[in-house]
Each structure stands twice: as C-alpha cells, then as structure tokens.
Amino acid sequence: xxxxxxxxxxxxxxxxxxxxxxxxxxxxxxxxxxxxxxxxxxxxxxxxxxxxxxxxxxxxxxxxxxxxxxxxxxxxxxxxxxxxxxxxxxxxxxxxxxxxxxxxxxxxxxxxxxxxxxxxxxxxxxxxxxxxxxxxxxxxxxxxxxxxxxxxxxxxxxxxxxxxxxxxxxxxxxxxxxxxxxxxxxxxxxxxxxxxxxxxxxxxxxxxxxxxxxxxxxxxxxxxxxxxxxxxxxxxxxxxxxxxxxxxxxxxxxxxxxxxxxxxxxxxxxxxxxxxxxxxxxxxxxxxxxxxxxxxxxxxxxxxxxxxxxxxxxxxxxxxxxxxxxxxxxxxxxxxxxxxxxxxxxxxxxxxxxxxxxxxxxxxxxxxxxxxxxxxxxxxxxxxxxxxxxxxxxxxxxxxxxxxxxxxxxxxxxxxxxxxxxxxxxxxxxxxxxxxxx
Numbered sequence: 077x078x079x080x081x082x083x084x085x086x087x088x089x090x091x092x093x094x095x096x097x098x099x100x101x102x103x104x105x106x107x108x109x110x111x112x113x114x115x116x117x118x119x120x121x122x123x124x125x126x127x128x129x130x131x132x133x134x135x136x137x138x139x140x141x142x143x144x145x146x147x148x149x150x151x152x153x154x155x156x157x158x159x160x161x162x163x164x165x166x167x168x169x170x171x172x173x174x175x176x177x178x179x180x181x182x183x184x185x186x187x188x189x190x191x192x193x194x195x196x197x198x199x200x201x202x203x204x205x206x207x208x209x210x211x212x213x214x215x216x217x218x219x220x221x222x223x224x225x226x227x228x229x230x231x232x233x234x235x236x237x238x239x240x241x242x243x244x245x246x247x248x249x250x251x252x253x254x255x256x257x258x259x260x261x262x263x264x265x266x267x268x269x270x271x272x273x274x275x276x277x278x279x280x281x282x283x284x285x286x287x288x289x290x291x292x293x294x295x296x297x298x299x300x301x302x303x304x305x306x307x308x309x310x311x312x313x314x315x316x317x318x319x320x321x322x323x324x325x326x327x328x329x330x331x332x333x334x335x336x337x338x339x340x341x342x343x344x345x346x347x348x349x350x351x352x353x354x355x356x357x358x359x360x361x362x363x364x365x366x367x368x369x370x371x372x373x374x375x376x377x378x379x380x381x382x383x384x385x386x387x388x389x390x391x392x393x394x395x396x397x398x399x400x401x402x403x404x405x406x407x408x409x410x411x412x413x414x415x416x417x418x419x420x421x422x423x424x425x426x427x428x429x430x431x432x433x434x435x436x437x438x439x440x441x442x443x444x445x446x447x448x449x450x451x452x453x454x455x456x457x458x459x460x461x462x463x464x465x466x467x468x469x470x471x472x473x474x475x476x477x478x479x480x481x482x483x484x485x486x487x488x489x490x491x492x493x494x495x496x497x498x499x500x501x502x503x504x505x506x507x508x509x510x511x512x513x514x
Contacts, residue, residue: 117245119237125252126244132215136250137222137262140215141371145208152329152400154206154221157181161188163201163229173205176221179263184224187246187261191228194242199229203258223262225254233257265370276321276345276428278330279406281419284381286313293408293419294324302410303381303418309390311381314412317447320426321484326407329400331369333378333422335393340380342422343401346370348409349425349433351416353377353392366425366433372398379423390423411485413444443487 120126129135144150154175157164162184164173176184188200204211204225207218217223226243228235233256240259243251248261279294284303291300296316304314330343333350344350349366353376372378377392384391410417411426415437418424427436 117238117241120240120244120251120253121237122253122256124240125250126240127250131217131250131252131262137217138249138264140217141220141265143219144206144221149398149400153177155181157184159185159188161185161192161199163199164205165201165203168209170208172208173202175206176224177263177265180222180224183243183247183261183263187226187243187248190242190246191239194238195228195230195235198232198235201227201229201231203227217262220265222265223260225258225260227258276323276326276328276348276407276409277419277424278328278343279324279408281343281408283316283410284418284421293410294322294406296408296410302412304412304414304416305379305390305418305423306414306416309379311389311418312414314414314416315447317411317413317444318485320409320411322406322408323483324406328407331372332397332399332401333369333372333395334397334399335378335380335422336396338380338382338393338421339396340393340421342378342420342424344369344419344424345407345428347428349427349431349436351379351423351425351433353379366431368431374398381418381421381423411440413447415440440487 125131127135131137132139142150144154155178156171156174157176158174166173184200184202191198191200202224204218205223206221207216212218226239228239236256236259237253240251240253243259243261249264250262252260254260277293279292281293282290283293283296283300284290286301286303291302296302296319298316298318300316301313302316303311305311328345330345333342333344334340342350346369348369350369350372352365352367352372354365372395374395374397376395378395379390380393381388382391382393409426409428415426415433416423417426425433425436427433430436
C-alpha cells in the first residue's frame with residue numbers, strides 16, 4: 077500500500093510538471109484558472125469576437141472539415157432542433173435552419189434559457205443555421221451545421237451586444253458581433269471535443285496476442301501482450317496497461333473504415349486517432365500521420381498487417397469506404413505501453429480527441445514510468461483472468477482481481493482535472509482533453 081501511495085504521489089507531481097510547461101506555451105487564451113467570483117456581464121462591442129482569435133483555429137471553433145449535404149454520409153451528424161423557446165426564421169422553408177450538430181444544439185438551447193431570463197417575454201431567434209445553398213463564404217461553418225446567426229425575437233438591436241455576451245456564457249466556442257443585424261456563433265466539431273463518440277472501439281473488436289491467437293478487446297487484462305508498433309512502424313508486442321475508458325453497455329456511433337487490398341475492416345469512434353500514410357510513402361511511418369477517424373476519406377491509406385514471404389509487417393492499404401454504424405457492443409479505449417495497437421489487423425493510436433498522437437503519448441509518460449517501477453519492485457500477481465499481470469497503479473476493482481474497472485481511468489481524470497485547474501475552461505490545453513476519451 078505504501079508503494080502504491082508513493083507511486084500515485086509521484087504521478088501527480090510528474091503529471092503536473094508535464095502539463096504546466098506545454099500549457100503555458102500553447103494556444104491563445106484569456107488567462108489561467110477558473111473564475112472565483114461571478115463577474116458582471118459586459119456586452120460585446122460591435123465587431124468584437126470572443127475568444128480573440130480567428131474562428132477556425134484551435135483556440136476557437138477549429139478548422140473547417142468539409143461541407144455537409146443531404147446526400148452525404150455526414151448528414152447523419154446533423155440533428156433537428158424543435159425547441160419551442162427558439163424562433164427559426166427558415167426563409168427557405170426547408171427546415172435547414174433547424175439542423176445543426178448536437179454541440180451547437182446544446183449551446184443554442186442553453187442560450188435560449190438565458191435570453192428568457194435576461195428579457196422576460198423575449199425569445200431567441202435564429203436567422204441562419206445549416207446552409208445547403210452556398211449563401212455563405214467559402215469554408216463557412218454554416219455548411220457543417222456548426223454555426224448560427226441569431227437575434228432576439230423583438231429584433232431590438234440595442235440588445236445584441238448583451239445577446240453576444242450571453243452566447244459566450246452559454247458555451248459557444250466562438251462568438252462574433254458580426255453585423256448590426258445579427259450575432260454569429262459557432263462551435264467545435266463533434267470529434268474535436270468527443271461530444272458524442274469519445275475515442276473507443278466496440279467490444280467485438282479483436283487484438284492479436286503474443287502467445288498466438290486473438291482476443292476480444294473487451295476481454296483484455298493487465299499482463300496481456302498485444303500486437304502494436306513502435307514509432308518507426310516496426311511490429312512488436314506491447315503490454316496492455318489498462319482502459320482509458322470502458323463502458324460495457326454503451327451504444328455509440330462508430331466509423332467503419334474498410335480497406336481494399338488486403339481487405340480489412342475497423343470500427344472506431346469519430347475522435348479516435350488512426351494512422352494514415354503520406355501520399356508519397358511506400359512503407360510504415362505512422363508517427364507523424366495521425367488523423368481523427370472522422371477525417372479519414374476513401375483513397376487515403378491506413379496501415380494493416382500483411383504477410384509477405386513468411387515475414388509479417390505493416391503496409392499501407394487504400395481505404396475503400398468510410399461509413400457510419402451504430403453499435404451496442406460496448407465501448408473500450410485500451411492503452412498499451414507503446415501507445416499503439418493493432419485492432420482487426422489495422423494499426424490505430426490508443427489516444428483520441430486531439431490530433432497529436434505524440435503529445436498524448438507524452439502525457440502518459442508518468443503512468444508508464446510508475447507502471448515500470450512497480451513491476452520492478454513488486455512481485456507479479458495473478459489476476460481474475462488467469463494470467464500473470466504486472467502490478468500497476470490500480471483501481472479498487474483491479475486490486476480485487478476483477479480486471480480494469482468501468483468508466484474513465486483515474487489517471488485520465490487526473491490529467492483532465494489538472495488541465496482545468498491550470499487553464500481557463502474555454503481554452504483548455506489539448507493535453508488535458510486528449511486523455512478524456514468520452
């Protein structure tokens with residue numbers, strides 16, 4: 077117990093130092109720490125935007141990911157908003173203004189309540205939502221259902237500065253007093269905040285064991301060694317350490333990535349990272365090319381295990397199709413010592429939410445170090461799965477031999493909370509979010 081307590085204290089110190097340095101040097105923001113006292117709401121000035129960075133940057137709503145049309149697969153990402161407390165102009169009479177991402181819908185509904193509280197009898201009014209007709213500028217977030225233009229129902233322009241401030245307080249990722257006639261608000265993409273999907277694989281996914289054969293990802297236990305790859309793309313077996321997130325009863329939307337030759341099929345959630353080969357690459361170099369699953373497109377190449385002349389290695393394989401599918405088989409985010417894992421013979425990162433595999437892997441360096449120290453100092457034990465497992469910082473369930481506990485891992489929560497202590501919640505450093513997988 078003393079050894080475990082020391083290890084956890086050691087993790088806290090290292091995690092704090094790891095997050096402080098990059099946090100201070102990364103990204104725009106309005107200062108550190110949470111507000112301790114409620115502040116007086118100040119209306120935005122005409123042409124002011126918050127945060128004070130460009131809309132499509134990491135510190136605001138993030139980059140444009142492509143236009144959504146009614147015929148595209150991504151149309152499923154949009155959801156209608158029938159909130160009776162919001163007036164939708166809908167001048168096209170198509171219902172398009174009601175369509176938006178879930179994150180945009182949540183923020184808009186929160187703002188509607190604030191508007192009614194601020195001005196009794198007045199409602200929030202949406203003049204523009206999802207745009208399918210090309211009426212906005214190139215790469216407008218309206219084309220993705222991530223932006224709305226708003227006014228008050230009474231169209232009293234003297235209220236618009238305060239309306240913009242209420243939108244900031246409601247949690248929109250970027251608010252702009254764009255015009256005397258309306259306020260523009262936008263949000264991050266669903267994958268960038270893991271708003272619905274997290275960063276997981278379904279329980280039916282398989283991994284490849286060192287002793288031979290495969291195992292369902294949901295059945296992994298500390299002590300298992302699974303097929304992975306190093307930062308040079310060389311295949312090896314890596315220790316399974318724990319689940320960053322585990323939800324046995326989850327029903328989530330998974331991206332289905334299918335390759336053409338060899339034919340492989342991988343399911344993973346939108347915010348999970350998948351290694352994609354550069355266009356001019358003929359061999360495995362996964363390190364610098366990690367993309368969100370939602371950004372993988374047919375024609376790109378992912379890394380799969382191939383057998384050639386008795387030699388097994390990673391090779392790029394062209395993506396044949398990318399589709400969406402809802403699964404009720406649970407959701408699991410396994411962590412290995414190398415931060416990579418072969419799932420259904422396709423190489424994936426163990427991390428999600430931020431498109432920087434190396435940053436996320438460095439954030440878990442203290443956890444891996446503590447795991448190695450405990451392995452060296454304490455005798456191996458036998459877990460409930462029947463295999464020899466290496467002692468590591470454990471939950472109570474793991475200590476009883478029940479395998480990794482359900483829910484988000486305590487170390488993931490630790491890193492996330494340290495991030496929220498150090499940074500304003502609106503500009504939380506990506507290292508804080510990268511380890512919170514759902």
